[in-house]
Amino acid sequence: MGLACALLLVWGYRLRDELYFTPDEQLGYVLGIVGLGCMVLLLGYSLRKRMRPLASLGPVRSWFQVHMVLGLLGPTAILFHCNFQVGAVNSGVALACVLLVAGSGLVGRFLYPRIHHGLSDRRATFTERRAELEARRGALAQSLAGAPELAAGLRRFETAALAPAAGVARLGQLALLGMRARSLRRSARRALRGQGARERRAALREVRGYTSAVRVLARFRVYERFFALWHAVHLPLCVLLFIAAAVHVVAVNMY
Numbered sequence: 001m002g003l004a005c006a007l008l009l010v011w012g013y014r015l016r017d018e019l020y021f022t023p024d025e026q027l028g029y030v031l032g033i034v035g036l037g038c039m040v041l042l043l044g045y046s047l048r049k050r051m052r053p054l055a056s057l058g059p060v061r062s063w064f065q066v067h068m069v070l071g072l073l074g075p076t077a078i079l080f081h082c083n084f085q086v087g088a089v090n091s092g093v094a095l096a097c098v099l100l101v102a103g104s105g106l107v108g109r110f111l112y113p114r115i116h117h118g119l120s121d122r123r124a125t126f127t128e129r130r131a132e133l134e135a136r137r138g139a140l141a142q143s144l145a146g147a148p149e150l151a152a153g154l155r156r157f158e159t160a161a162l163a164p165a166a167g168v169a170r171l172g173q174l175a176l177l178g179m180r181a182r183s184l185r186r187s188a189r190r191a192l193r194g195q196g197a198r199e200r201r202a203a204l205r206e207v208r209g210y211t212s213a214v215r216v217l218a219r220f221r222v223y224e225r226f227f228a229l230w231h232a233v234h235l236p237l238c239v240l241l242f243i244a245a246a247v248h249v250v251a252v253n254m255y
Helices: 002-014 026-041 043-050 052-057 060-081 089-115 126-143 148-161 168-191 197-254
Strands: none
Touching: 002 060, 026 043, 026 060, 026 089, 026 197, 043 052, 043 060, 060 089, 089 197, 126 148, 126 197, 148 168, 148 197, 168 197
């Protein structure tokens, strides 16, 4: 759906001088209504999450998927409605709000599954991720009983990955985690050469699982903070969007 909308927008933008859509006539006007309708229907997802009487109308996951589809279709229809032009001041403000909310929604779509269980409404917790890591650590200890230096290196990797940090320092740590994990895996292959083929494969599998679990936990803490910040920005943007849309509709029909 995202790719289809992107291709449609590229096509529409390149042919904007030939389509001759006008916001207040025929198809252009209809597209404006469709776009505004999609943006209003986006509220259904928020209502489904917060109102228990709506629980019988389907799982939150399905509502979220519809929410994402509407979040793509709405701005697409609005851009065709205005023929990719800003127009009057109230139109420009409304269009800017639509694009800001759409962009914010894409950021939220990226962050959401990283702190939830897939696209469900059940949010993962740091305790759950920590438990997964501890399970990996226990299995790893048995596999690396004969390689104490490698085990110590992996513990240092975990300590450094989960050390408290903020801002740019934390992002820098995350950027380097992948490189450090690959380096540790290469070290593990060298350190485990003396073991049998079967035991060596099992130990390397545990090393990969452990380093992946450490990286997941480290990223989870960052994604939680970014999601909280995103939520604090996205909701006011949505309110601003509906205010701007209401002003635009009133202005168009009155003047």
